[in-house]
Amino acid sequence: MKYHRQELVIGKEAQQLLKKSKVTIVGLGALGTVVANLLARAGINLILIDRDIIEENNLQRQILYTEADLNKSKALTAKNKLKLINKEIKLEAKEFHLNHKNINQISSDLVIDCTDNLKTRFLINDYCKKNNLLWIFGSAIKEEGQVKVFLPNEECLNCFLTETNLDTCELVGVLNSITSIIGSLQADLAVRILTNKDFNKNLTYVNLKNNKFRSIKINKNDNCKACNGNYKHLDKEDSKLIKFCGSNKYQITGKPLPINKIKKINEKFNNITLFEDGRALIKANSEAEAQTIYSKHIGN
Numbered sequence: 001m002k003y004h005r006q007e008l009v010i011g012k013e014a015q016q017l018l019k020k021s022k023v024t025i026v027g028l029g030a031l032g033t034v035v036a037n038l039l040a041r042a043g044i045n046l047i048l049i050d051r052d053i054i055e056e057n058n059l060q061r062q063i064l065y066t067e068a069d070l071n072k073s074k075a076l077t078a079k080n081k082l083k084l085i086n087k088e089i090k091l092e093a094k095e096f097h098l099n100h101k102n103i104n105q106i107s108s109d110l111v112i113d114c115t116d117n118l119k120t121r122f123l124i125n126d127y128c129k130k131n132n133l134l135w136i137f138g139s140a141i142k143e144e145g146q147v148k149v150f151l152p153n154e155e156c157l158n159c160f161l162t163e164t165n166l167d168t169c170e171l172v173g174v175l176n177s178i179t180s181i182i183g184s185l186q187a188d189l190a191v192r193i194l195t196n197k198d199f200n201k202n203l204t205y206v207n208l209k210n211n212k213f214r215s216i217k218i219n220k221n222d223n224c225k226a227c228n229g230n231y232k233h234l235d236k237e238d239s240k241l242i243k244f245c246g247s248n249k250y251q252i253t254g255k256p257l258p259i260n261k262i263k264k265i266n267e268k269f270n271n272i273t274l275f276e277d278g279r280a281l282i283k284a285n286s287e288a289e290a291q292t293i294y295s296k297h298i299g300n
C-alpha cells in the first residue's frame with residue numbers, strides 16, 4: 001500500500017514499471033536532493049553521483065542534509081538518508097567526479113542532470129546522444145530556472161548552447177523555492193517518461209519574480225557537432241586541477257592512496273578531503289595555495 005495514492009493517479013501497471021526502472025542522478029546538490037527525495041519515495045531505483053562534500057551554505061536548499069552531515073560525502077549521505085525513506089529500492093552511491101573515463105558507469109533508463117556546471121552537461125549530452133539515452137537538463141539561479149528533456153534523435157543541449165558559456169563561473173545566489181520547483185519538474189518528467197505517459201518536450205522556463213511559466217520550443221541545429229556524431233567531450237582529458245564553481249574549493253587528482261593514509265589526512269586537516277579514487281578537495285584562496293597544500297601534505 002506504500003504507493004496507493006500514486007497508483008490512483010498513474011495506475012498499478014505504471015507503478016510496476018517504476019519498480020523496474022533505474023535512474024542516474026548526476027549531482028546531489030539543490031536540484032539533486034529534491035529529485036532523489038521524490039523519486040526514491042515514488043519507488044524508483046537510483047544511481048547517485050556526486051564529487052563533493054556537504055558545506056554549511058548548502059543546507060538552505062539541499063533538502064536531504066542536516067547540520068550533523070557537514071563535511072561528509074554528498075553521494076554517500078544522500079544514499080543513507082534515502083535508505084531510511086524507502087528500503088525497497090536499490091541505491092548506488094558513486095563518489096566521483098564524472099568524466100569521460102567513468103561515464104560508462106551510467107547504466108540506467110534515464111539520466112537527470114542536477115549539476116551546476118556546463119562542462120559536465122556537455123559530457124552528459126555527448127554520452128546520451130551516442131548511447132541513445134534520454135536525459136533531463138535542469139538549472140536554477142536566483143529566482144529563475146529551466147528544465148528540458150533531451151531525446152536521442154532530436155535537438156540536443158549543444159544545438160542551443162555553445163562552449164563560450166563554459167567560462168562563466170560567478171557566485172550568484174539562489175532561492176530554495178526555485179530549486180524545489182525545478183527539481184520537482186525534473187522528477188515529474190522522469191515519472192512520465194518511465195511510465196510511457198505524454199510529456200512536454202519543450203524547454204520550461206520559470207521565473208518566480210513575476211510568477212511566469214513559459215514553454216519554449218528549441219529547434220535542432222543542422223550544424224550541431226553532437227547531432228552530427230562528433231562527440232568531442234567524450235575524449236577530453238580532465239585537467240588535474242579544477243576549481244569548483246562559486247566556492248574556494250579546488251579538486252586535485254593524483255594517485256589513489258591507501259585507506260589508512262586517507263583517514264589520517266582527513267582527520268588531521270580540515271581544509272583537505274581525500275577520496276579513495278585519488279581526488280583531493282582542498283579549501284584554499286588560490287590555485288597556487290591549493291597546489292602548495294597538496295604537495296606538502298599529500299604528495300606530488
Ligand SMILES: [Zn+2]
Nearest residue numbers: 156159224227
Ligand atoms: Zn545537437
